[in-house]
Amino acid sequence: MISPDIRIEGFDAQSWGRLLSLFSTAPADLETSAEQALLPNRPEGTLVVIVDDQDRTLRALHTGRGALTGVRYGGSESLPLLARDHGVKRCVVIREGVPEEIAERLAVRLQPGDDYASQWLSCVRILREVQSAGMMRVWPRPLASVPIPAMTTLQRALDMLLPDDHCWVLALWSGTHLWTTFVVHRHRGQIATVVGPDRIRQWTGPLGGDFRRDYRHIVRAVSTHLAPVHFGAFTDVGVLDHLLHTSHAGTWAKHVAARDIIVHPTPPYAMVVLGADAVGGAARRAAKWAGGLDMLKLLRPVVRELRSQVTSVSSVTEILGFNPIQIWSQWRQGRDAQDG
Template structure:
């Protein structure tokens, strides 16, 4: 996925902080909670059927006396007893076996993607054997990706020589952005918002217009765009954990999220009609061949296309937006 000589440009400390906060799990508002929510992680280390160590991320080491007579407990039971939102029950030696397996199976030419897939496979093996127990099971039932699936997805979303960009705005400010350029050996450029802000100058405060300047700069600096996603950062954050079916498609339909360009092959996974993807491509061609804007009224008249009704599961085997929601929404 990443080229050996990948470059990171245009990130400050605040930019990294904003990017990480964008994917931080969201706790439901207190008013919507049916019961008090657990906090933190509880970790239990056991060996030979005996509890050896018990830690909580908020309070540190816990006493073993209360649990020893009830052991063994599942990770879910551990979380319930210690008011935690996450729990891990770990058999001594399991992590060492994972790292030994990773060292034995990793080849010299393996890239980061191959190494991560190997690591996930080893962790899954320990979960199946019962040496590791995790709770909650937010990704239960999700098929394990393989290298061919990842490669074909990248070829669909961002072919070699193309760039994809995420741009999030806060009024008249570019709140954060990240552009990934894919070369022949993988992603060779990760471009942040710091340099882009200086080039954009003053913005109008309407991201539906301002995103064009961002897209144009990224295309000139990194290369032609294959996929662009633009929104207000609060809207994007809310959509990440919105359980409403079709929330993303509706946001695109009312232009709370702007996708431009969007590959035709990505229309179904994104929950959009193929006609919208084709129209996006047509607009891009028209902008180059028709600088006078003769075609603009015609394109504007047909821009409201219907949303697709096909299930994402039919394409990928799972819904990527549902996976994102489960990862970022706190159920406890």
């Protein structure tokens, strides 16, 4: 899935930092100490408690404040209280010797030829094992309800998202400036190249500064230098940020319709997602107007019909068992799943 020879190129420090900020809880450019200061009591960091085999605390640390004294672990039920008392977002209790145990199990399971995604799936499985065995407690348990997909499942999802020898493009502008890009090229079945804006500019030459026009140049350049584009999203970073921070149905479809975000090309799964989002949005509005009538239920045949128009495609959510966009959005908003 991920090529051992993967190339990541065409980024400078700024554009790389911006790309990473898309996966942080707030955009790097917007996060200031002044904004942080407005939220003085917000839970911050993680409390790590290392205990012995009788659950006695050997050491407790806060990821931001360092070592803590007087932390007592009173069983898994006490974790929310512990987190509240110490003003942390997360709490991890780990038994002494467990990191070594994890390392040993990993060493036994990895096989030559496993790719990085597969190796990480092994890690995640081992982490769940040690949690299930009571060697480690985590509160809250992020993504606890998300099933660990099999490698073949991931492969199928990738096949749908990005067919071989095609590219996936996300290009973000800030005003008239190309803010960052994330171009992924799949080759011989594996993610082979990730390209940043420096390289894109080399390929396109000077851009006009309006993503509604520039996107064509980018699609053409990527197709020429890497491979045909299978999916492209082009928008302003502010719009994307707004979209990732809203959970209202229909928002994505509305912005696409208004060309606040250009989706081009639009593969079938994107049409399904956008179509479902539009239907959901319409249902929400209609429900409001219709005094609480469940319009979504009424519209379900429409969605089915829409999906039937898209041949041989099921949704990524159905394949994976979870909605990756939703996970991304939750992550960005710093909302851990509170389902324990």
